Structure formats: C-alpha cells, structure tokens
Amino acid sequence: MEDDDEIPPLAVEVDRISEPNASEFTGKPENRRSADEDSVGVTVITGYLGAGKSTLVNFILNSQHGKKIAVILNEFGEEIGVERAMINEGDGGTLVEEWVELANGCICCTVKHSLVQALEQLVQRKERLDHILLETTGLANPAPLASVLWLDDQLEASVKLDCIITVVDAKNLRHQLYEHHDSSSFPEAYLQIAFAELEKEIHNINSLATIIHSVRCQVDLSKILDCRAYDAMHTSHLEALLKESQSLSTKDSHESSVRTLCIYNQEKVNLQKQGELQIQLNSTKSCLNSQLYGIGYLFLDCLALFTMQHCQPYDHLITWDKLQIGVHSWLEDILWEKKHSMDIYRCKGVLSVQNSDELHTIQAVREIYEIVPARRWQQEENQVNKIVFIGRNLDEDILRNSFRACV
Numbered sequence: 001m002e003d004d005d006e007i008p009p010l011a012v013e014v015d016r017i018s019e020p021n022a023s024e025f026t027g028k029p030e031n032r033r034s035a036d037e038d039s040v041g042v043t044v045i046t047g048y049l050g051a052g053k054s055t056l057v058n059f060i061l062n063s064q065h066g067k068k069i070a071v072i073l074n075e076f077g078e079e080i081g082v083e084r085a086m087i088n089e090g091d092g093g094t095l096v097e098e099w100v101e102l103a104n105g106c107i108c109c110t111v112k113h114s115l116v117q118a119l120e121q122l123v124q125r126k127e128r129l130d131h132i133l134l135e136t137t138g139l140a141n142p143a144p145l146a147s148v149l150w151l152d153d154q155l156e157a158s159v160k161l162d163c164i165i166t167v168v169d170a171k172n173l174r175h176q177l178y179e180h181h182d183s184s185s186f187p188e189a190y191l192q193i194a195f196a197e198l199e200k201e202i203h204n205i206n207s208l209a210t211i212i213h214s215v216r217c218q219v220d221l222s223k224i225l226d227c228r229a230y231d232a233m234h235t236s237h238l239e240a241l242l243k244e245s246q247s248l249s250t251k252d253s254h255e256s257s258v259r260t261l262c263i264y265n266q267e268k269v270n271l272q273k274q275g276e277l278q279i280q281l282n283s284t285k286s287c288l289n290s291q292l293y294g295i296g297y298l299f300l301d302c303l304a305l306f307t308m309q310h311c312q313p314y315d316h317l318i319t320w321d322k323l324q325i326g327v328h329s330w331l332e333d334i335l336w337e338k339k340h341s342m343d344i345y346r347c348k349g350v351l352s353v354q355n356s357d358e359l360h361t362i363q364a365v366r367e368i369y370e371i372v373p374a375r376r377w378q379q380e381e382n383q384v385n386k387i388v389f390i391g392r393n394l395d396e397d398i399l400r401n402s403f404r405a406c407v
C-alpha cells in the first residue's frame with residue numbers, strides 16, 4: 001500500500017483541529033451547518049470480531065422506523081456473500097433500500113477510496129435515502145473512517161457522520177483486553193461486579209462514550225439513529241479521534257498473525273450430535289423385507305447409537321457405507337477440544353442441511369457457538385456450505401477434510 005493511502009484526505013491541517021471552534025474545524029462553517037439539514041446520516045457500526053455488529057444491523061432493519069436505509073458491508077475477500085446471507089433482508093430484500101459490499105480489504109485502509117465512491121453513489125440515487133449503516137469488519141479502526149466521513153471534500157454536504165457505535169460483547173471484552181482471562185465459570189455476583197468494572201474500563205478508554213446495555217442489540221433506536229453525535233457542538237470528541245488516527249499506522253493496526261480463511265462444500269450436511277449418529281449399512285441394499293429389526297449399540301472409538309433399518313434378520317456381514325458425524329460434533333472438536341491446535345476467534349457461515357429447505361447459519365465466538373435455521377433458501381441461491389474462520393494457526397486442509405465427514 002502506498003503511504004499516501006494511509007493519510008486520511010484531510011481538508012485542513014491536523015494542527016489546526018486543536019481549535020475547539022467548529023468554524024475553524026472544517027473551514028466552511030456555514031456551509032457545513034446548512035448542509036447538515038440535507039445530508040444523509042451515516043452510522044458507523046464497529047466492534048471486535050463477533051461482538052454483535054450484524055445483530056445490530058438486523059435489529060435496525062427489522063424495526064419499525066419508516067426509514068429508507070442503505071447498508072454498506074465491509075468484508076474481507078474470504079467473507080464475500082457470507083455476511084449478507086446472514087443478515088435478514090426481508091422478503092425480496094424489502095428491508096434494505098440498497099446494499100453495497102466493499103470487499104477485498106479492510107475499510108480503514110485498502111478500500112477507503114471505494115467507500116467514498118460508494119457513499120457518493122448512494123446519495124446520488126434518485127430516491128433519497130434517510131440513513132446509511134456502515135458495518136466495518138471486526139478488525140477495522142474506526143478513526144480513519146471518521147475522517148473520511150467528516151472531512152472528505154467530495155462527500156462534504158451530502159453525507160454526515162451521525163454516530164459511531166461500538167458493539168461490545170460483555171462476555172468476551174475482558175478476554176480481548178486481557179488475553180487468557182477466562183470468565184466462563186464466574187458466579188453471578190462476581191459477574192455483576194465484573195460488568196461494573198467493564199463499564200469503568202470502557203470509560204477509561206473513551207470517557208465520552210454513552211453505554212447502552214442490551215441483549216442481542218435490542219436498543220431504543222432513538223438513542224442510536226439521528227443522534228448527531230459529531231455536530232458543531234461536539235467536535236472536540238472527533239478531534240481526539242482524528243488525532244489518534246494520525247498517529248496510527250494502518251499497517252500496524254491489524255494483527256498479522258490473524259488469518260481469515262473460508263471453506264466451501266456443495267453437499268448437504270448432517271447436523272446431528274455424536275450420540276445421534278446414524279450409520280448406514282451396505283447390507284441395506286440387499287434387504288428383502290422392510291421390517292425394522294432393532295436398535296443397538298456399537299463401540300467404535302466413541303459410543304454410537306445406530307438404527308438397523310430394513311435388514312435381513314441373519315445378515316452377519318455388516319460393512320459401513322459411510323460413518324457420518326454431525327456439524328455439531330465437528331465444531332466441538334475444533335472449538336472445545338482444540339483437536340487440531342487451532343486458535344479460532346471467530347467462525348461464521350451458512351449451511352445447506354440434509355432434509356431441510358432452510359438456510360442455516362453457523363456462528364461461533366471463541367468457544368460459544370450456535371447453528372440455527374435462518375430462512376428458506378431463495379430459488380436462485382446456490383445452496384452451498386460456506387464457512388469463514390478467523391484466528392491463528394488455521395489449517396485449511398484439516399478444516400476442509402474434517403468437514404467432509406459431515407456430508
């Protein structure tokens with residue numbers, strides 16, 4: 001990346017920003033203020049991997065606000081299509097006025113210019129938008145974004161930075177701030193104290209942040225949309241952010257050892273847990289009658305429950321057609337047992353499941369995971385399994401090969 005790319009396109013020298021006067025801040029005070037009336041508000045939604053950014057986007061889109069909202073998603077190349085498939089667009093995309101996917105890089109460094117272009121195109125649409133949501137990757141630094149939105153000459157007057165929301169996962173924040181801290185077995189009373197401490201820690205990092213507690217990002221939208229957090233009255237807050245952005249090199253802002261990779265598979269998968277394994281027998285092919293003869297137990301390297309269906313009563317020659325494990329067991333091996341010594345921070349994706357016409361989403365943040373049916377597959381959609389992993393020591397071959405046991 002060119003050095004030039006790293007410096008946000010500032011309209012004024014940063015040294016001058018120290019003046020608390022909003023007029024001097026942009027150099028064009030009256031324009032800025034009157035333009036505010038017509039400009040489209042942009043809410044930047046940021047937060048660490050798995051903090052709940054998409055959950056918040058989903059919540060906003062599905063709430064009754066009567067606004068025409070466009071969503072800009074920033075994805076790393078490997079994540080293309082996964083993020084969007086996981087957000088509920090409503091039937092036929094009715095909840096979202098416009099989608100823009102900024103792929104192949106992080107919005108805070110390599111795709112900054114694409115962001116400017118995307119915003120321009122959105123505000124030039126015939127039908128006026130009421131609001132734009134910009135969801136960053138879980139590894140983005142929001143400061144350079146703020147400078148693009150606040151100070152970019154091309155954009156000035158047409159969009160305004162309404163608010164930066166940082167979604168924080170109360171369970172994992174301590175772990176993220178102080179690695180190796182395990183809060184999974186804390187008694188409740190301790191947790192309450194820990195959460196109070198968390199608020200203190202958040203305020204130590206940003207004393208001006210308004211903290212809103214929520215479960216699954218269900219918040220009062222009047223507190224987060226159209227809040228003009230950076231209008232003329234609140235420029236000092238942004239000043240600090242921009243100064244910080246100047247001192248940071250985007251080259252250093254991403255952990256180089258953290259890798260993102262994606263595995264694909266076209267076949268439908270089995271979700272079942274190990275205790276519910278179904279073992280298909282070759283001998284079923286030669287069955288003469290269709291009676292169910294029984295359920296028995298079999299010791300392999302684990303205890304597996306199997307059903308013998310449609311077998312001849314005296315068929316002693318049993319050979320396995322396929323030993324299938326479920327996605328649950330596969331994930332638990334990787335996330336809980338850490339069988340392959342991979343340090344997985346985040347896993348997300350879509351699954352095409354056997355005997356189901358619904359797209360299932362797979363979500364994991366550290367060791368906590370869930371697999372849920374999200375919606376029906378759309379007709380034109382390619383029903384594939386696509387799973388993104390983010391973490392350290394990821395081994396693509398192991399992940400891909402071990403996943404095959406689920407199909």
Ligand SMILES: Nc1nc2c(ncn2[C@@H]2O[C@H](COP(=O)(O)OP(=O)(O)OP(=O)(O)O)[C@@H](O)[C@H]2O)c(=O)[nH]1
Nearest residue numbers: 049050051052053054055137138215216217346363
């Ligand atoms: N228990 C619990 N889970 C939550 C809450 N909010 C979000 N989640 C779950 O956390 C997981 C990650 O949420 P996402 O919204 O995809 O997180 P994200 O910040 O977009 O993640 P990245 O794509 O990695 O940047 C999902 O399984 C959510 O259902 C919450 O308040 N409580």
